[in-house]
Every structure is written in C-alpha cells, then in structure tokens.
Amino acid sequence: MYVCPNCGQNLKFDIARQMMHCDYCDTVMDPYAITEKRGVTEYVEPTYTEETGPDGETKVVSPNAEFTEAANVEMMEVTSYICPQCGGEIVGDTNEAMVFCSYCGASTPLNPRMTNMRRPEMIIPFSKTKQDCATSYVSLLKKALFAPKELKDPKQISGFRAIYMPYWLYDFKKQGPATYKGEHCYHRGNYDYTDHYSITTSVDMEYDGVNYDASSSFSDTLSQAISPYDTKYARPFTTAFMSGFYADTMDVSAEVYEKQAKKLVSDHAADILAANQKSSAYTIKKDTVSNSLTPITKNKTLAMMPVWFMSYQTRDKKGNPRVLYAVVNGQTGKTAADLPVDVKKFLIGSLILALPLFLIFNLILNIPPLYLAITGTVISLICLVSLTSQAGKIAEREMGADDAGQESVATNKKQRKEALKRRKAWEVKDVKRVNRPFYIIPIVICAFLLLLKPDYDYWYYAGVIISGICDCFMMTDIMRRYNKLVTRPLPQFNRKGGDDSAEELKHS
Numbered sequence: 001m002y003v004c005p006n007c008g009q010n011l012k013f014d015i016a017r018q019m020m021h022c023d024y025c026d027t028v029m030d031p032y033a034i035t036e037k038r039g040v041t042e043y044v045e046p047t048y049t050e051e052t053g054p055d056g057e058t059k060v061v062s063p064n065a066e067f068t069e070a071a072n073v074e075m076m077e078v079t080s081y082i083c084p085q086c087g088g089e090i091v092g093d094t095n096e097a098m099v100f101c102s103y104c105g106a107s108t109p110l111n112p113r114m115t116n117m118r119r120p121e122m123i124i125p126f127s128k129t130k131q132d133c134a135t136s137y138v139s140l141l142k143k144a145l146f147a148p149k150e151l152k153d154p155k156q157i158s159g160f161r162a163i164y165m166p167y168w169l170y171d172f173k174k175q176g177p178a179t180y181k182g183e184h185c186y187h188r189g190n191y192d193y194t195d196h197y198s199i200t201t202s203v204d205m206e207y208d209g210v211n212y213d214a215s216s217s218f219s220d221t222l223s224q225a226i227s228p229y230d231t232k233y234a235r236p237f238t239t240a241f242m243s244g245f246y247a248d249t250m251d252v253s254a255e256v257y258e259k260q261a262k263k264l265v266s267d268h269a270a271d272i273l274a275a276n277q278k279s280s281a282y283t284i285k286k287d288t289v290s291n292s293l294t295p296i297t298k299n300k301t302l303a304m305m306p307v308w309f310m311s312y313q314t315r316d317k318k319g320n321p322r323v324l325y326a327v328v329n330g331q332t333g334k335t336a337a338d339l340p341v342d343v344k345k346f347l348i349g350s351l352i353l354a355l356p357l358f359l360i361f362n363l364i365l366n367i368p369p370l371y372l373a374i375t376g377t378v379i380s381l382i383c384l385v386s387l388t389s390q391a392g393k394i395a396e397r398e399m400g401a402d403d404a405g406q407e408s409v410a411t412n413k414k415q416r417k418e419a420l421k422r423r424k425a426w427e428v429k430d431v432k433r434v435n436r437p438f439y440i441i442p443i444v445i446c447a448f449l450l451l452l453k454p455d456y457d458y459w460y461y462a463g464v465i466i467s468g469i470c471d472c473f474m475m476t477d478i479m480r481r482y483n484k485l486v487t488r489p490l491p492q493f494n495r496k497g498g499d500d501s502a503e504e505l506k507h508s
C-alpha cells in the first residue's frame with residue numbers, strides 16, 4: 001500500500017489522471033515519485049531523462065536513479081490470492097477483500113498470502129477506464145443478436161476487473177546478407193522455360209515489442225483477439241502503477257512463444273520484400289525468403305499489459321458449469337467475448353425469418369415437390385457435416401490444446417502424448433454421439449421418394465415436413481455445440497504460485 005503523504009490513506013493509480021491519486025484528500029502525485037522500501041513509502045521528485053527516437057518522438061527513458069536501482073531487484077513481494085476451486089492465482093494490490101475468482105467465476109472469499117513474483121521490466125498503464133470498458137462491451141453485445149440477455153445485465157458488467165497480464169516482449173534483429181530463391185518463367189517456340197535464380201540481398205531489419213501473453217490462465221484465443229498492444233507506450237515498471245489493481249503472474253517461459261514470434265516477423269518481412277520485388281522480372285519463392293529472414297533475438301522483456309477481465313458462469317444442458325470470458329484491451333479498448341447463442345432466441349428468430357421467405361418462394365416460384373424434398377435433404381446433409389466438423393475444435397478447446405502457454409505448463413513430453421491420445425478418444429466419442437441414427441432419417445426418406453416416385457404429392461410434402469423437423473433438431477444441436485465451443489470448461493490450474501524462479505529464490 002502506498003501511503004498518501006497528506007492524509008495517510010491509500011494512494012492509487014488513477015486511470016483518467018494517469019497519476020497517483022488519493023480519494024480522500026485529492027492529492028495527486030507522479031507514479032515515479034513514490035518508492036517503497038521495507039514497507040515504508042518514500043517520496044522522491046522524479047528527474048526524467050528523455051531520448052529522441054529516430055521518428056523524432058521523445059520518449060521517457062528512465063524516471064530517476066532511485067527507480068533504476070529498484071528495477072535491478074529481480075523479485076518483488078506481492079499479496080497473492082489462490083482460488084480454492086480452480087487454483088487460479090491473482091495478485092492484488094488493493095485493500096478490498098477479494099470475493100470472487102476472475103478465472104472460474106466462483107464467489108468465495110479468497111485468502112491472501114505473501115509470495116514472490118518476478119519483477120516485470122516494463123508496463124503499459126491502463127488508459128481505458130471502467131466506463132470506457134463497459135461502453136466497448138455493450139457495443140459489442142449490440143451486434144450479438146442471439147446472445148443471452150443475462151450477459152447484458154449491468155451487474156455482470158460491473159464484474160469487470162482491471163488485471164495486468166504478464167506478456168513477453170521480443171525484440172528481433174537481422175542484419176547482413178539473406179539468400180533466397182527466385183524464378184522466371186517464359187515461353188519460346190514450343191517450349192516453356194524456367195530460369196532459377198539464387199538472390200542475395202542485404203537486409204537491415206528490426207522489430208521491437210512483438211508480444212505474447214505469459215500467463216497459462218489467460219487463453220491465447222482471447223489475448224490474440226484483443227492484440228496488439230502498442231509497446232511504444234510501455235514505460236519502465238514501478239509497482240505504483242499496480243496500486244489499486246490486480247495482476248496475473250508469469251508462468252510461461254519466454255522460449256514457449258519465441259519460435260512463433262520469429263516466424264511472424266520473418267513472414268511479415270518476406271511480405272514486404274516480395275511486394276518490393278513485384279516490378280522485377282522474376283518471382284520469388286515466399287517460403288525460402290521467410291526462412292532466410294529468420295531474425296536473432298535481441299531482447300526478451302517481461303512486461304505488464306492492461307486487460308479488463310470479466311467471467312460469467314453458466315451451465316450446459318446437463319447442468320455442468322461452464323465459464324465465459326469477456327476481455328477489453330486496457331490500452332486500445334479492443335473487445336472480445338465468448339458469446340453463446342440463446343437457443344430459444346435463435347429458433348424464434350429463424351422462424352420469424354423463415355415464414356415470410358417461405359411465403360415469397362411459394363408465391364413466386366412453383367417448386368416441384370420432388371425438388372423440395374431434395375433441397376430438404378441437402379440442408380440436412382450440410383447440418384450433419386457441420387455437426388461432425390465441430391468435434392475436433394471442441395476437443396482442442398476442452399483439453400486446452402489451443403493454448404501453447406497452457407500446454408507448456410501442464411505437460412512434459414510424455415504427458416503431452418497422453419493428452420493427445422485423450423483428445424483423439426474424446427473426438428471419436430463425440431463424432432459417434434453426433435451421428436445419431438435419427439439424423440439419417442431425412443436422407444432415407446429422400447432416397448425412398450426418389451426410388452418409388454409416388455404419384456401423390458402429399459407423400460413428398462410429408463417427407464419434406466419430417467426432414468424439416470429433423471433439420472430443426474439438428475440446428476438446435478449445432479447451436480448447443482457451438483455454445484460448447486465458445487464457453488469453456490471450468491479451469492483447473494496446477495500452479496505452484498508465483499513462478500518457478502520464485503520457488504528457487506525461496507530455497508536459496
């Protein structure tokens with residue numbers, strides 16, 4: 001806790017002011033003016049060193065000597081809360097009691113404990129207030145027509161919590177020659193000729209602040225959905241920014257995403273190079289360029305990024321608890337949410353849309369009953385295919401395999417193999433569950449109609465109605481399964497608390 005020099009109350013970081021603020025006496029202070037030594041708050045007037053970058057922009061490099069000294073401390077002591085239900089860990093520098101868990105949505109009071117956490121080097125302070133966050137979220141929901149109305153409940157929206165998420169920032173560089181392949185095809189006489197080139201060029205490229213989340217609890221799908229962060233505005237870390245906020249701890253090592261980040265950078269550079277080469281006579285081979293542009297890592301920096309985080313508990317058809325997340329980028333306001341479909345709302349909506357369509361088609365077109373039956377069957381087939389194709393994706397999500405960070409934490413090589421086996425088994429079972437004999441009925445009916453070609457039109461109409469009913473059931477199933485895909489099973493983290501290096505520190 002940071003003590004207000006004026007009244008002794010708690011100084012918190014105020015997003016709107018971008019300054020430390022005391023709610024009681026209105027004192028405003030620079031975040032870099034405060035340091036804490038052995039629980040005693042000290043105040044130092046910060047002296048800023050500014051550096052002008054190549055783009056002519058000035059950037060604060062180091063706030064003051066006092067601060068730089070603090071930055072050399074690799075570990076810092078924090079108050080952490082571990083959820084008894086899911087094992088999720090959140091660090092909080094607030095005076096309020098923690099009454100719910102952001103990861104599983106459980107509302108049980110969480111007990112604080114002191115722990116060590118690796119000190120981040122940089123931070124992007126929150127610049128979007130809770131009000132901004134609510135506005136972005138509400139406008140996202142406006143577009144989600146079939147979302148359950150509980151998600152729009154103001155009580156839900158007030159559950160957004162400001163959490164600093166740990167991220168790895170990678171700085172990459174490549175200088176010197178790069179060799180790749182190109183070719184030139186032409187036609188002369190009766191022959192096609194291809195000339196192969198080996199092209200060597202000199203590159204000088206630099207990418208700073210390519211970022212990936214370093215918490216296994218924060219889903220990659222969500223962090224990617226609200227990316228990017230503009231790391232140009234990252235500032236040297238000081239704990240003052242965390243006063244009044246929550247944070248997650250780093251538990252994914254920097255190596256996990258390094259390869260992926262390098263690939264992203266070399267692909268991007270290859271695109272630029274390929275675009276520059278368009279006017280020349282030869283075309284270049286994209287993959288060879290990308291490989292030749294693989295950079296070296298200059299820096300790996302641990303940074304804190306602002307995320308407004310909300311979780312919502314729901315239940316599936318069988319009554320098993322599921323959890324949904326909504327997140328808002330605390331710097332840019334970009335919003336992402338798991339948005340399920342309210343099946344009842346969806347069916348009523350489709351019906352309202354289908355009735356006028358049906359009337360219009362019936363008035364304008366005179367479709368022979370046989371074609372109607374065939375159309376019905378085609379729709380059934382499409383439903384069946386999409387039902388089956390969801391299985392793989394759901395299995396990945398259910399087993400946490402779509403998150404490289406989560407996978408890296410939970411498993412060694414042997415465990416990973418077992419997880420893959422489990423996933424495949426789950427998938428096979430799931431496909432079997434989907435292909436209920438019931439769903440074959442429309443196809444069987446259509447086959448009969450085609451084979452027997454009955455004279456009475458009513459047979460066709462009866463067939464169409466029956467397959468229509470089957471389609472409705474399948475649609476409901478597709479929606480239910482879609483909901484399974486956008487919601488998540490309750491998380492189960494097996495985290496030791498803090499990170500591994502913190503454990504080591506305790507033992508030494």
Ligand SMILES: [Zn+2]
Nearest residue numbers: 004007022025
């Ligand atoms: Zn005060």
Ligand SMILES: [Zn+2]
Nearest residue numbers: 083086101104
């Ligand atoms: Zn929990």
